[in-house]
Amino acid sequence: MDEVIADTLTEHLTRYNRDHKDQIIKSDLTGKSLWQVIPTDHHSALEMYLRTEGFFATLPIMPDSQRVLQAMQQKYEIFIASAAMELPTSFAAKFIWLERHFPFIPPSHIVFCGDKGILNADYLIDDNPRQFRRFKGEGILYSSPHNALITTYRRVENWLDVEKMFLS
Amino acid sequence: MDEVIADTLTEHLTRYNRDHKDQIIKSDLTGKSLWQVIPTDHHSALEMYLRTEGFFATLPIMPDSQRVLQAMQQKYEIFIASAAMELPTSFAAKFIWLERHFPFIPPSHIVFCGDKGILNADYLIDDNPRQFRRFKGEGILYSSPHNALITTYRRVENWLDVEKMFLS
Numbered sequence: 652m653d654e655v656i657a658d659t660l661t662e663h664l665t666r667y668n669r670d671h672k673d674q675i676i677k678s679d680l681t682g683k684s685l686w687q688v689i690p691t692d693h694h695s696a697l698e699m700y701l702r703t704e705g706f707f708a709t710l711p712i713m714p715d716s717q718r719v720l721q722a723m724q725q726k727y728e729i730f731i732a733s734a735a736m737e738l739p740t741s742f743a744a745k746f747i748w749l750e751r752h753f754p755f756i757p758p759s760h761i762v763f764c765g766d767k768g769i770l771n772a773d774y775l776i777d778d779n780p781r782q783f784r785r786f787k788g789e790g791i792l793y794s795s796p797h798n799a800l801i802t803t804y805r806r807v808e809n810w811l812d813v814e815k816m817f818l819s
Numbered sequence: 820m821d822e823v824i825a826d827t828l829t830e831h832l833t834r835y836n837r838d839h840k841d842q843i844i845k846s847d848l849t850g851k852s853l854w855q856v857i858p859t860d861h862h863s864a865l866e867m868y869l870r871t872e873g874f875f876a877t878l879p880i881m882p883d884s885q886r887v888l889q890a891m892q893q894k895y896e897i898f899i900a901s902a903a904m905e906l907p908t909s910f911a912a913k914f915i916w917l918e919r920h921f922p923f924i925p926p927s928h929i930v931f932c933g934d935k936g937i938l939n940a941d942y943l944i945d946d947n948p949r950q951f952r953r954f955k956g957e958g959i960l961y962s963s964p965h966n967a968l969i970t971t972y973r974r975v976e977n978w979l980d981v982e983k984m985f986l987s
Binding site for chain 1: 898904905907908910911914915925926927928929930931932933934936937938939940955
């Protein structure tokens, strides 16, 4: 979900730059997480955003993700999985966000988990390569600055790439 | 989770009998859900309990489930999966309940989902045979009055049975 259909990073950058009068952009983050480029004493601010009521409610949607996922549903069974267990307070907001922006995904096909190795699926599109380690199917890396240097997996840059890979 | 490690039915019966001056006991429910034995115009009361703040926070624990699961962790990798998607308001309370009573299960091994067919596991212990339909491993039916007449699956009556099946 985060960094694949929900643009959590943009929301984080917007809030961080606004509150700290900084101008970090995505290309500053190649191979690194936002946590790695800001001063340690600002980490708690980032943590705080995640715990803010409304952070997950207002996340921007990744371009084309709605249209492509809905088209893919004609050919594939689609589940949305979110590694939400580190932030239990986010469940309800994430669920509402999905209901609002991806109403064609039924609740039965939403999964909140920690280790995505527990998923029984053929493909997993994720920005986090750690989630592929124990995944039984094929992991497809969704590009995000933090994973830019990883070469081990098939990669998609955006949802137009996903469309090409799965629907052409 | 519900009806396997959390005794949701006992909590439901306690609240229902108290509020409706009724005396329904578990043996009245053989082959039926509580929804099927109470008058239709009382259904909304049952729904209401589920939406009550605190319902999931105070659920009784199934006898021996903590001890047996902790012992099983020496030999198996254990995930707790809850079909929570029909009640998104219950996520946080369920998570807190698990943290409190099953602290040895790490958050990475908790899954909230709808259709448990998405789980990649060898066994699924569940009271709901519907969850076994698309499950890739073996479904083991945890006895509950509503499933008493089902003969299609291996069955455990309680956690001592689970212990015998997996640890002896």
